[in-house]
Amino acid sequence: MSINTTEKQATDFNVEMPDANGHFGIFGGRFVSETLTAALDELQETYEKLRNDPEFQAEFDKELAHYVGRPSPLYFAERLTEECGGAKIYLKREDLNHTGAHKVNNTIGQALLAKFMGKKKVIAETGAGQHGVASATVAARFGLECKVFMGSTDVERQKLNVYRMKLLGAEVESVTCGTKTLKDAMNEAMRHWVTNVDDTFYIIGTAAGPHPYPMLVRDFQSIIGRETQRQCDEQIGRQPDAVVACVGGGSNAIGMFHPYIKYPEVEMYGVEAGGLGLQGDDHAAPLSKGKPGVLHGNRTYLMEDENGQIMGTHSVSAGLDYPGVGPEHSWLKDVGRAKYVAATDDEAIAAFHKLTRLEGIMPALESSHAIAYAMKLAATMDKDKVIVVNLSGRGDKDIHTIAEMDGVTA
Amino acid sequence: MSRITKTFERLAEEGKKALIPYITAGDPDKATTVPMMHALVEAGADVIELGVPFSDPMADGPTIQLACERSLKHGTSLRDVLGMVAEFRKTDKDTAVVLMGYLNPLEAMGYPEFVEQASAAGVDGVLVVDMPPEEARSVDSMFEEAGLDFIYLLAPTSTEKRIKTIGEVGRGYVYYVSLRGVTGSAAIDVDDVERNLDRIRQHVNAPLCVGFGIQNAEAAARVSEVCDGVIVGSALVSRIADQADSPAQAIKDVSGLAGSMREAMDANAAAEA
Numbered sequence A: 001m002s003i004n005t006t007e008k009q010a011t012d013f014n015v016e017m018p019d020a021n022g023h024f025g026i027f028g029g030r031f032v033s034e035t036l037t038a039a040l041d042e043l044q045e046t047y048e049k050l051r052n053d054p055e056f057q058a059e060f061d062k063e064l065a066h067y068v069g070r071p072s073p074l075y076f077a078e079r080l081t082e083e084c085g086g087a088k089i090y091l092k093r094e095d096l097n098h099t100g101a102h103k104v105n106n107t108i109g110q111a112l113l114a115k116f117m118g119k120k121k122v123i124a125e126t127g128a129g130q131h132g133v134a135s136a137t138v139a140a141r142f143g144l145e146c147k148v149f150m151g152s153t154d155v156e157r158q159k160l161n162v163y164r165m166k167l168l169g170a171e172v173e174s175v176t177c178g179t180k181t182l183k184d185a186m187n188e189a190m191r192h193w194v195t196n197v198d199d200t201f202y203i204i205g206t207a208a209g210p211h212p213y214p215m216l217v218r219d220f221q222s223i224i225g226r227e228t229q230r231q232c233d234e235q236i237g238r239q240p241d242a243v244v245a246c247v248g249g250g251s252n253a254i255g256m257f258h259p260y261i262k263y264p265e266v267e268m269y270g271v272e273a274g275g276l277g278l279q280g281d282d283h284a285a286p287l288s289k290g291k292p293g294v295l296h297g298n299r300t301y302l303m304e305d306e307n308g309q310i311m312g313t314h315s316v317s318a319g320l321d322y323p324g325v326g327p328e329h330s331w332l333k334d335v336g337r338a339k340y341v342a343a344t345d346d347e348a349i350a351a352f353h354k355l356t357r358l359e360g361i362m363p364a365l366e367s368s369h370a371i372a373y374a375m376k377l378a379a380t381m382d383k384d385k386v387i388v389v390n391l392s393g394r395g396d397k398d399i400h401t402i403a404e405m406d407g408v409t410a
Numbered sequence B: 001m002s003r004i005t006k007t008f009e010r011l012a013e014e015g016k017k018a019l020i021p022y023i024t025a026g027d028p029d030k031a032t033t034v035p036m037m038h039a040l041v042e043a044g045a046d047v048i049e050l051g052v053p054f055s056d057p058m059a060d061g062p063t064i065q066l067a068c069e070r071s072l073k074h075g076t077s078l079r080d081v082l083g084m085v086a087e088f089r090k091t092d093k094d095t096a097v098v099l100m101g102y103l104n105p106l107e108a109m110g111y112p113e114f115v116e117q118a119s120a121a122g123v124d125g126v127l128v129v130d131m132p133p134e135e136a137r138s139v140d141s142m143f144e145e146a147g148l149d150f151i152y153l154l155a156p157t158s159t160e161k162r163i164k165t166i167g168e169v170g171r172g173y174v175y176y177v178s179l180r181g182v183t184g185s186a187a188i189d190v191d192d193v194e195r196n197l198d199r200i201r202q203h204v205n206a207p208l209c210v211g212f213g214i215q216n217a218e219a220a221a222r223v224s225e226v227c228d229g230v231i232v233g234s235a236l237v238s239r240i241a242d243q244a245d246s247p248a249q250a251i252k253d254v255s256g257l258a259g260s261m262r263e264a265m266d267a268n269a270a271a272e273a
Helices: A034-050 A054-068 A077-086 A103-116 A128-140 A152-157 A159-165 A184-193 A213-221 A223-236 A251-260 A327-336 A343-357 A365-379 A396-405 B003-012 B032-043 B061-071 B078-089 B103-109 B111-121 B140-145 B159-171 B190-201 B215-225 B234-241 B247-272
Strands: A073-077 A088-093 A121-126 A145-151 A172-175 A200-203 A242-244 A265-277 A290-295 A298-302 A338-344 A386-391 B018-024 B047-051 B096-101 B125-128 B152-154 B174-177 B207-209 B229-232
Touching: A034 A338, A034 B152, A034 B159, A054 A103, A073 A213, A073 A223, A077 A088, A077 A343, A077 A365, A088 A223, A088 A365, A103 A121, A103 A128, A103 A200, A103 A213, A103 A251, A121 A128, A121 A184, A128 A145, A128 A159, A145 A152, A145 A184, A152 A159, A152 A172, A159 A172, A159 A396, A172 A184, A184 A200, A213 A223, A213 A251, A213 A290, A213 A327, A223 A251, A223 A386, A242 A251, A242 A365, A251 A265, A251 A327, A251 A386, A265 A327, A265 A365, A290 B103, A298 A327, A327 A338, A338 A343, A338 A365, A343 A365, A343 A396, A365 A386, B003 B018, B003 B096, B018 B032, B018 B061, B018 B234, B018 B247, B032 B047, B032 B078, B032 B103, B032 B247, B047 B061, B047 B078, B061 B234, B078 B096, B078 B103, B078 B111, B103 B111, B103 B234, B111 B140, B152 B159, B159 B190, B190 B207, B190 B215, B215 B229, B215 B247, B229 B247, B234 B247
Parallel strands: A088 A386, A121 A145, A121 A200, A145 A172, A242 A265, A242 A386, A265 A338, B018 B047, B018 B229, B047 B096, B096 B125, B152 B174, B174 B207, B207 B229
Antiparallel strands: A073 A088, A290 A298
């Protein structure tokens, strides 16, 4: 049995992934109870039809342009570049999207799917609340009823986002089982979906979960990488030497990476949450330290104990605080196309301050992980090289966390 | 012939329906599980579904989620559960045991080791909630060779195509989920179940057992009229929750409820015959 290894022979990166059953090599797939199968079949069928439908794509593009505010700028971070003394650092400004992060690219896409499928209710899971807010936002935009599942620990930690969701008309359901965080919110959302599958659409927030979710979330987020390719052409006259993005579930990273997969001259770096350091268990870095397993409907790298029980995770950024990762990343790791590294809490916080002071851009703590690694990487590269960092979200939501660390009452 | 198949043949001869209780292994503690299994057999269980606790039981309602948490507090592992089955088998050679749970603990152990040890311990079947037939294809033969029946779920939403697939690959019995929801949901609608089972029987030869929403003896008896076996989980597990601090009482209460279901089902079968 070779279930736990992907053969490292030459991989043809022009072949479209996943396969018909949602597999990226040994990863991905659809590991769900029979009770969800019909709903996923229905979603897959609808999406297969719509993904190449010009009318659907035109509506998606229109929303991205006029509602989200795309294209997001590609910004040359001149002073940050100087500070690092190496490769030029460009930032893909997803923080400038409506609602302040890349999440909305996906929620707009899935809300449109819900509309085409005639579903009047949407549900979502959320950790820090960003995906919850992005879901509540598009639900308001399309007149859909919205319920957001959120671990009770996170509800407590992220009061402001809970209130934002309520202002937008969503109902926030506090989840008290398990570790009371993102993974448990996802469990509870799945349970609710199973029970209300006829009239409810589940907007999954990251490029993970059962097929077709990893594929469709990636497709919606790939606008990030496609715009970057075009902007690099226009602004620099060539493509970057490396792209860098933070990886929790991995949706902003796969959005940046996917269009670059078939260009091996562009290196790809995914930065996981190193938490208190990879030597212990207090991190959220399944690709760096975990092993393949099955959770939330897909086979992927997981943080688990020797008995296959899922472990609690730690990261200063709630958005990276997840024990799994999207299956396409697991595949990219195993075939060696992308490199996965980690930045610790402290490194991310230092990067937050650095970018804020040098560029006047306050990054989300999630994105700060990508900045932290990009700064290290840039320093090792020549000045004529180019790095693009996906600045996946803005840091307003984290000011409270930073203030607490500095002993300031914000 | 597998112990499960033998059981259903015997029941058919006797004109009875199978009573299949579910308990989570290691709930409320590791030492209680094997005595509770024996007590369930005493009360009339034909097959025991033994739950392998998992940290993220996505398809279960609060009752079984909490049972998993109670069990995992003592660190109950898949290896422990296999040990319990081996212990049970020392004195019970007839009652079929099916392990029910989620895939990850099994993946963590590795398939070759799992099928070898499960078979050696005396496990008869495996029901992995999040392992549909498409994904099981690559390991299916390994289970078959080890004499382990791969049991699948069917749901009210299952299409005809899926029913056919599961009719082809499912062994032992098929677990029909009586309603849209998670374990421990609302009460069962027997008429609805009957209509769906008629649809399923056209493509499935294996015995059809029904679970989800069977809360008491009366419901068990009514459901048993339209199927080959009745699966009871949350109703039993909530008795364990009530007596989590006094395992001896938990055993009494659980086997008492199972016994009342047995009686009601048999009375029903006798009245029909």
